[in-house]
Amino acid sequence: MSTPSSTATARPTAKRAAATAIKRDPAKTRANILKAATAEFAAKGYSGARTEKIAQRAKSNVRMIYHYFGGKEALYLCVLEEVLSQLRAQELQLNLGDVAPLQGVLLMFDFINRHFERHPELRNLLAYENLNKAACLKRSRQIPQMASPVLQQLEQLLRRGEAEGCFRAGIDAMQLYVAMVGAIYYGKSHAYTLSRIFQRDMLTADWQASYRQQTHQMLVGFLTSTTPVPSVA
Template sequence: MKRNEGERKSSWKQDPEGVKADILAVATSVFAESGFSGARIDEIIRRTKSSKRMIYYYFGDKSGLYAKVLEAAYARLRKGEGQLDLQALPPLDALAKLAAFTFDFHRENPEYIRLITIENIHHGKHLKQSETIPKLNSQIITGLEELCRRGIGEGTFREDVDPLELHWTISAFCVFNISNRATFSHLYGDDLFTDAGQERLRARLVSMVLDAVRAS
C-alpha cells in the first residue's frame, strides 16, 4: 500500500539510513530492468517509502542515484571477497576459493551483471564520475598481487602470472555465464544452466584458472 506524504516524512526523519537503503534497493531493480535511460524516478518513488524530494536530497539527481547504485553493487562483491580470508590459505587453495566465490556471486546476483552491461553501453560514463568505484575495485587487484607473490615465492605459481589478466579471466567466464544466458540457452539448450550444469561450469572455471597459474 502506498504511503502518504506524512508517513514518508516521518520515516525520513526517524530512519534516514533505512530510507536511503530502501531507495537504493528499489533503484537497483528499476535500473537493472529498464536501463539508465529507460528508468523513471517516478517508478522508483512508487515502489519505495520515499518521495522525489528525498531522492534528490540524498542522491542529487538520476545520474547521482545511478552512480550510488553502481557503487553499492561493486561494494557487495568486494565485501564478499574480503570475507574469504584468503591469506589464511595456501595460494592455490585461495585462488580456487576466490574463483568459485566469484562464479557463485555472479550467478546469485544477475542484477549486478545487468547493471555492468548497462554501464558498458554508456561507455562507463557514471563509473568515471565516481571516486569510490576505482578505490573499491583496486582491492581485488591488490589482493591478487599479494596472492601471486605468495604463490611465486613458494614455487606453486608460474613466475609470469599477471594478477590483472587473472582477474580478467575469472570475470569474463562469470559474466558471460549470466549476461549471455538467454541467447546461449535459446541456441544450444538449457543443459549448462541447470544446477548440475552450473556446478560443472564452476568446477571447470576453478580447474582452468589453477592450470593457468600452476608452476610446471
C-alpha cells in the first residue's frame, strides 16, 4: 500500500513526464539539427565540423544526431541532398513553357544567380565537396536524379528555340547549364580573392549587376549567333 507521501511524490513526477512528452517534437528536432549541421558544415567542411558543435547549435545532443541521422557522415550527406533539392525544386517551379526560348534561358540564369547569391552555404558546401572529389556526394542516389528534370527543361527551351529559328542548332543542354552555373559560381565564390588580385570590390551590388548584364550578353550572343564556332585543337 502506498503512503500519502509516496503518492504525492509520484504525482509531480508523472506530470513532469507528461509535460516532457508533450514538448517533444521529432520533426522540429530533426529540422533544427539539419539547419545547425548545414551552418556548421558550410563554415568548416566535413572534416572541420564537430557533432558536439552541431548539437549545441541545434539545442539538442549528440545522441539525437545518431538517432535521427545515424551519424556525422549520414548527416553530412543529408545536408548536401537538402541544399541541392531546394535549388532543384525551385528551378522546376519556373514557368518557362509559356515564354520565348531566349527569355526562358535568361530567366533560368537569373534564378540560379539569385539562389547562389542568397545561399552562400550552398556555394561553400560545393567548394568543400569539390576539394574532397565528391567523396560523400557520389554516395547519394537522390542527387543525380534531381538533375534530370532541370536538364530536360533546358533541353526543351533549346529545341523550341532551334525550331523557331532563334537559336543556332546543336547546343548541348548540359554543357550550357554547366557554363551558366560556372559563370555564376565563380563570380561569387571567388570574389574575395579576385577583388584583392584586381584591386576592385567584386562583392558590391553594382559590380555584380554589371557582371550579370555582361553574362546575359554572352549568353544571347552564344545562343543566337549563326557564325560557326571554330574548333580548337
